[in-house]
Amino acid sequence: MTREEAPGHREIAVVAFAQTDHRRTSDELSEVEMLMPVLHQVLDRTGLNTSDIGFTCSGSSDYLAGRAFSFTLALDGVGAWPPISESHVEMDGAWALYEAWTKLLTGDADTALVYSYGKSSPGSVRDVLTRQLDPYYVAPLWPDSVALAALQAQALIDRGETDEPALAQVAARNRADAAANSHAQLTGCVPQGEYVVRPLRTGDCPPVGDGAAAVILAAGERARQLCARPAWIRGIDHRIEAHGLGVRDLTDSPSARLAAERAGAFQRPVDTAELHAPFTAQEMILRKALRLGDSVTVNPSGGALAANPMMAAGLIRIGEAAARIHRGESDRALAHATSGPCLQQNLVAVLEGDPR
């Protein structure tokens, strides 16, 4: 929903963002050890202590590293004892941010810490992700995440909307832009490589890695005190499509379009978009669904093709878009996060800076 529709008309902004350097492995660190420096960085940027935070919400999945209740261990990193007001989603941190945004709208809290993390290195993420699929008709076939994205890419090719060279250009542009992002895992000139699952080549797929991110939200005057140029959340919405892959039109993303509409993205043009498109063809589908023209700077961070820490990559899109507003490099930005196979679920946030 947009801010105007929300009860209380409370203005809420992203006031700080931090992320790890995303790496193929971080096996010398436990999850909380990987996460903690990011929590401290994001707090330092606002001068807040953990005891100043009104609400804490995190996103992670125990399946990634095979560690049961890992989110409770991660809570040690925020100083959760005596008990704090907190929540957790088994989703990307972008959805944790959505929950925190609603919490701030209620007026129960003025500040929120949102974080998420994922360690894909201990397991095989292509196989782990099969466990999120329909357990009756699909999961018993173990179709891995690259295979499902390949079915989507081929559908887009068959529709005449792309071809392999165009997909390669998406990969090259993202990784070239990522050269300026010191946190990115895969940057610069990366060969397209061999087919992983045809038509997708290595270059069309995101790097597998470990990482974490954190964001601080604040409401109204509190946001202005904590940040010179807050990134106001003008609207945020998330929508999901049918779980049956064969029911959907894989070449389109009606859920992303609807979320964008409900978040107010189409009311005025954005200058920047951070899209959570782990696979090249998905960026093309999202550009179409979100009506992003050539004048929009898409994924200046390099996007998920440059670093895709599971459960954090969506929150990072919101953080990157907000950071550009903080720095004065954007006035109105769209941030997108996705979850599930073939862009099944999509979240869109519209962020704006105060006029300069």
Added chain:
Amino acid sequence: MPEVLKAPLVVEFPFTRSLGPVQSAFLTGLRERVVLGVRTGDGRTLVPPVEYDPVTAEELRDLVEVAPTGTVTTWAWNHAPRRGQPLDTPFGWALVRLDGADTSLLHALDAPGPDVLRTGMRVRIRWAAERSGAITDIACFEPYDGDPAESGAHSGEFEDTVTGIVAPARLDYTYSPGRAQSAYLGALSERRTVGERCPSCRKVYVPPRGACPTCGVATAEQVEVGPRGTVTTFCIVNIKAKNLDIEVPYVYAHIALDGADLALHGRIGGIPYDQVRMGLRVEPVWTPGARHPDHYRPTGEPDADYESYKELL
């Protein structure tokens, strides 16, 4: 930097799932080499069938048989099959719209190579030799250039219907415990128990997890604790655990090692179970080659004063 500890970790469960009426009919049908779809209110036929309309959420129960032949709506070529996938030689993934259906079914497509695959190609079901009422009763699809097969008119009523599936799931990991727990495990291999002190509140955590849950900061200063400690609380175990060769009843206790600000747990031995008490002083008993104390036994010291451990229950 000390060596990173690693160990294989296998997480494996047989998930037992019950089926709704539409799923039950569909999977029973596959066992009988019959493919059923479900008809929606606006006249579409969904295959695989679902219990509720994905657009209107209307309850769907009108089963119709469709043909075992169909058309590929999109495909991908998998040159390196992975564990659990339908075929162990290179194969295509395909969404297939069966003749008579309006939606597509995901499965494997057995073909000699990617060059024969295209959207729009005709395929048919290859049935598994042994069928139990599962999506894997379809072994895969295979190319088919004949006429569309006739759909039967099965009612969807079967004898001996499948009401559930057992879906085994296995994921393999390489577990590494991280910095703090690696140091703890390294010290344990020398029969020493080493915790970590919070730089802010000065509490010593055993075993250390790398962060102080009160202060939210990293712990780093290593502090050797024990070996002796105090039973702070305990329970009596009366049910024998599988694969555990310990006679019941026995006592499992929280033990605050001397110098630690967090109790760890362990079994108490060397004393009748009904004589264990809060405040009992204990020490670890190691067995040759073990990486952890086997159990803790009484030291013979006088019991600890309640005031000394009341914060460590």
